[in-house]
Amino acid sequence: MTDTTTPRGARARPPRPGPLGRLAAVSYRRRGRVLVAWALALAAASGLTAAFGGDFTVDYATSGSDSKQAQDLLTERFPEQAGEPVDVVVHADDVTDPAVRDEVTTLLDDLETLPHVTAAADPYDTPGAIAADGQTLLARLNLDVANPEDMPVADTETILSAADAAERPGLEIALGGETIRLAEAGEFGSEIVGLVAAAIILLVTFGSVVAAGLPISVALAGLAVSASLTGLVAAAFDVPDWAPILASLLGIALGIDYVLLMVTRFREWRAAGLDPERSTVATLDTAGRSVLVAGATVMVSMLGLFAMGLSYMQGAAVVTMVAVLMVIAVATTLFPALLGFLGRHIDRLRLPLGRRGTVRLAAGGHVEPGVGWRRWSRSIGRYSKVAVVGSVALLLLLATPFLGTRFGFPDAGNDPEGNSSRQTYDMVSDGFGPGANGPLLVVADLAPAEDDAAGQEALDQLATSLGATAGVASVAPPQLNPAGDAALISVVPESGPQDGDTEDLARELRADVIPPVTDATGAEVHVGGVTAAVIDSNADMADRLPLLIGGVVAVSMLLLLLAFRSVAIPLTAAAMNLLSVAASYGVVALVLEGGWAGGLIGIDAAAPMPAFVPVTMFAILFGLSMDYEVFLISRMRESWVRTGDNSRAIVDGLAGTGRVITAAAAIMVAVFAALVPSPDVVLKAMGVGMAAAILIDATIVRMLLVPATMHVLGRANWWAPRALDRRLPQLHVEGRPEVYLDPAEPEPELAGVDRR
Known part of the structure; x- marks a missing residue:
C-alpha cells in the first residue's frame, strides 16, 4: 500500500523540539544575554527587597483558640x-x-x-x-x-x-x-556546610571540576535570587525565622539534583555523538521535562501547607515555593546558557578519582544497561514478592517509634547545659x-x-x-x-x-x-x-492534618496520572511515599527520645515534637519523594513505550537513573544533615528526619520496593482505562529521545531560532 500522507519526492517536515527544547536553543545561542538578564534580575530583587522588604515575624497562636x-x-x-x-x-x-x-x-x-x-x-x-x-x-x-x-x-x-x-x-x-x-543559639551556616558536602559528592560522581561545578553554579544562582526575594515575601506574609534556612537548603538540594540529572543526560548525548548545541536541546527536551514535573510536585506539596490555616505555615510555604520556582527557572534557562560556554569542555579538569564513564546509549536513544544494574534488576525480579514484603516490613518497623510521640514544643529545658537559658x-x-x-x-x-x-x-x-x-x-x-x-x-x-x-x-x-x-x-x-498556646496549636494541627495529607496526595496522584498515563503508578507511588515519610517520622521520634540515638546528634534530654515539624516535613518530603519517582519512572516509561517489555523497562530505568538518584540522594542527605550541628533542637530533629527520609527513599524505596512492585504487577503498571486514556492530554514526560539519535530521522527543526 502506498503512503499518501506525503507527496512522492517531497521532503518530510522535520520534527520540532518541544517548548523546553526551543527554550534551550534560544538560551544556548543567546547565552551572554541570559547571563546579563539573570544578573539584572538579582539586582532588581535585591533593590526591591531593600526598599519594600519586611522583617521575619511569627505568631504561633492559633486563631480563635x-x-x-x-x-x-x-x-x-x-x-x-x-x-x-x-x-x-x-x-x-x-x-x-x-x-x-x-x-x-x-x-x-x-x-x-x-x-x-x-x-x-x-x-x-x-x-x-x-x-x-x-x-x-x-x-x-x-x-x-x-x-x-x-x-x-x-x-x-x-x-x-x-x-x-x-x-x-x-x-x-x-x-x-x-x-x-x-x-x-546564634546563627549557623548550614547552607555553606551543605554546599561543601555537595561539591565533594559531585566531584566523586563526575570526576570533573567542570561537570561538578555546573550544578553548584546553577544552585547558587537560584539561591541568590530567591534569598533576595525573601524580604518581599516577609512584607506580605508572616515568615518565621527558620523558613529561609529551610527554603535555602531545599533550593540548594533541588537545584543541584535537577542539574545533576541534566548534566548526566547531556554527557550521554555527547557520548552518543551529538554536538554541544544539539545535546543541550535534547537534554532539556527529555530530562528537562522530568525536572518540570518533579518541580511541580514539590510546589503542589508546599501549597498543601495553606490548608493548615496558619499564617506562619503559609509564609514558610511561599518562601519555599519561591526558592523552587527560581530553581526551575535557572535550570531551564541559565543551565543551557552555561552549556553554551562550557558544553564542549564538560569533562575538562578531570581529577584522579578513577574512571567515571557515562551510561551508554544505543541507537534510538535507549539505555544500554550495565552488568551491575542488569544483575540487580534480575535479582529483584527473581525475588520480587520477598523484596516487597521485606521492604514494607522494614519501613513499618522504622515508623514504630512515632506511635509514642509526645507533641509539644522544646523549651529551655532542652537547651545545652552551659546556656544561661538552661x-x-x-x-x-x-x-x-x-x-x-x-x-x-x-x-x-x-x-x-x-x-x-x-x-x-x-x-x-x-x-x-x-x-x-x-x-x-x-x-x-x-x-x-x-x-x-x-x-x-x-x-x-x-x-x-x-x-x-x-x-x-x-x-x-x-x-x-x-x-x-x-x-x-x-x-x-x-x-x-x-x-496553653502549644496545646491549642497541636490540637488545631491534628484536626487539619488530614486535609494536608489528602489534598497533597490527591493532586500529586493526578499529576502522575497525567504524566505516565497509568492507574497503578500513582497509587503505588502514593503508598510508598507515605511509608517513606512515616519511617522518617519514626527516626525523628527516636532521636527526640534522647538516649543513645539522641545523644548521637546532641539531644541529651527527651524533647517533645512540635506539631509543625511533621506537617512541614510531610509537605517537603512528599514532594521530594515524587521527584525521585518521576526521575525513575520517566526512564522506565521511555523504554516501555519503545519496547513494550516491562522487565526491560525496569532494567533501563534503573540503569538510566540509579547512579543519578544515588548521587542526588547523597547530596540531599548531606545538605539536610548540615542542620544537625545546629544548637536548635527543632532544626536538629528536622535535619535528621529529612536526611533519613531521603536515604530511605533512595535506597529501600526507589532501588528496591519500586522495581520489586513493578515486577509483581507486570504489564498492569502501564494500564489505564481506554476511555480515560483517550481523554488524558499527552505530556510526553519522557520526551522523544529517538528523534535525536536515529539517523533515519531528520534533525529537529528549531523554529524561529537564529542559527548565527
Whole structure:
C-alpha cells in the first residue's frame, strides 16, 4: 500500500523540539544575554527587597483558640505585661540577706535602663517571687517587643553582659526567656556546610571540576535570587525565622539534583555523538521535562501547607515555593546558557578519582544497561514478592517509634547545659518546682459582669476554684488592671511544661473549673500562656492534618496520572511515599527520645515534637519523594513505550537513573544533615528526619520496593482505562529521545531560532 500522507519526492517536515527544547536553543545561542538578564534580575530583587522588604515575624497562636483570646485580652488590658518577658533568676544561700538584696536591686535598676526594657518587677514586693527555702528568687523584665525575633541580638547580649558582671562567688545569676534563647543559639551556616558536602559528592560522581561545578553554579544562582526575594515575601506574609534556612537548603538540594540529572543526560548525548548545541536541546527536551514535573510536585506539596490555616505555615510555604520556582527557572534557562560556554569542555579538569564513564546509549536513544544494574534488576525480579514484603516490613518497623510521640514544643529545658537559658530553667525548677517554668495565665474579662460586685465575686470564686484543683501547685493573687475591668491570675502546675499532666490540667480548667464561674457571673475567662498556646496549636494541627495529607496526595496522584498515563503508578507511588515519610517520622521520634540515638546528634534530654515539624516535613518530603519517582519512572516509561517489555523497562530505568538518584540522594542527605550541628533542637530533629527520609527513599524505596512492585504487577503498571486514556492530554514526560539519535530521522527543526 502506498503512503499518501506525503507527496512522492517531497521532503518530510522535520520534527520540532518541544517548548523546553526551543527554550534551550534560544538560551544556548543567546547565552551572554541570559547571563546579563539573570544578573539584572538579582539586582532588581535585591533593590526591591531593600526598599519594600519586611522583617521575619511569627505568631504561633492559633486563631480563635482560647489561648489566643487570652493573649489578645492580655495585650488590650495589660499592655505593660504583653511584651516579651525575660526571667532573672538569682540563687544564693539567703536571697533575703540585706547585702544580696542591695545587689539584686542595683542589678534590676541597671537592667531597667537598657534598650527595650520597659520595667523590672521587684521580686521582694511580688508575692511568690522568692522560693520557700529562701535561696532562689525570680524577677521579670518586660520588653517593648511583642515577639522574640523583634529583639535585636546585640541588645539581648547587652542584658546578658550586665547579668554576668553582677555575678560573684556565692551569687549565681541567670537569664531566661525566648529572646535569651535566640541570642544564645546564634546563627549557623548550614547552607555553606551543605554546599561543601555537595561539591565533594559531585566531584566523586563526575570526576570533573567542570561537570561538578555546573550544578553548584546553577544552585547558587537560584539561591541568590530567591534569598533576595525573601524580604518581599516577609512584607506580605508572616515568615518565621527558620523558613529561609529551610527554603535555602531545599533550593540548594533541588537545584543541584535537577542539574545533576541534566548534566548526566547531556554527557550521554555527547557520548552518543551529538554536538554541544544539539545535546543541550535534547537534554532539556527529555530530562528537562522530568525536572518540570518533579518541580511541580514539590510546589503542589508546599501549597498543601495553606490548608493548615496558619499564617506562619503559609509564609514558610511561599518562601519555599519561591526558592523552587527560581530553581526551575535557572535550570531551564541559565543551565543551557552555561552549556553554551562550557558544553564542549564538560569533562575538562578531570581529577584522579578513577574512571567515571557515562551510561551508554544505543541507537534510538535507549539505555544500554550495565552488568551491575542488569544483575540487580534480575535479582529483584527473581525475588520480587520477598523484596516487597521485606521492604514494607522494614519501613513499618522504622515508623514504630512515632506511635509514642509526645507533641509539644522544646523549651529551655532542652537547651545545652552551659546556656544561661538552661541554667535559668534548672534553677527555677529546683527552687519553685517544674511547673513554674510554664505557668498557665488565666485572664478574666470582668466587663461583662452586671456590676463591680458581681465581677469581684466572679474573681474570688475563680481564684478559689483554681487553687482547689488537683495538679495546681500554687495560684498567685489576682492582679487587676488599672481600669479594674480585667484580672490576671498565674497558675503554677505541679508538673512541667512538657508533661502530659500539664496538658490535662489545662483542659480540665477550661472544661470543668472555669465554666461554673462564668455561667454564674457572666464574666469571660480564658486560659493562655505559652504552654496553653502549644496545646491549642497541636490540637488545631491534628484536626487539619488530614486535609494536608489528602489534598497533597490527591493532586500529586493526578499529576502522575497525567504524566505516565497509568492507574497503578500513582497509587503505588502514593503508598510508598507515605511509608517513606512515616519511617522518617519514626527516626525523628527516636532521636527526640534522647538516649543513645539522641545523644548521637546532641539531644541529651527527651524533647517533645512540635506539631509543625511533621506537617512541614510531610509537605517537603512528599514532594521530594515524587521527584525521585518521576526521575525513575520517566526512564522506565521511555523504554516501555519503545519496547513494550516491562522487565526491560525496569532494567533501563534503573540503569538510566540509579547512579543519578544515588548521587542526588547523597547530596540531599548531606545538605539536610548540615542542620544537625545546629544548637536548635527543632532544626536538629528536622535535619535528621529529612536526611533519613531521603536515604530511605533512595535506597529501600526507589532501588528496591519500586522495581520489586513493578515486577509483581507486570504489564498492569502501564494500564489505564481506554476511555480515560483517550481523554488524558499527552505530556510526553519522557520526551522523544529517538528523534535525536536515529539517523533515519531528520534533525529537529528549531523554529524561529537564529542559527548565527
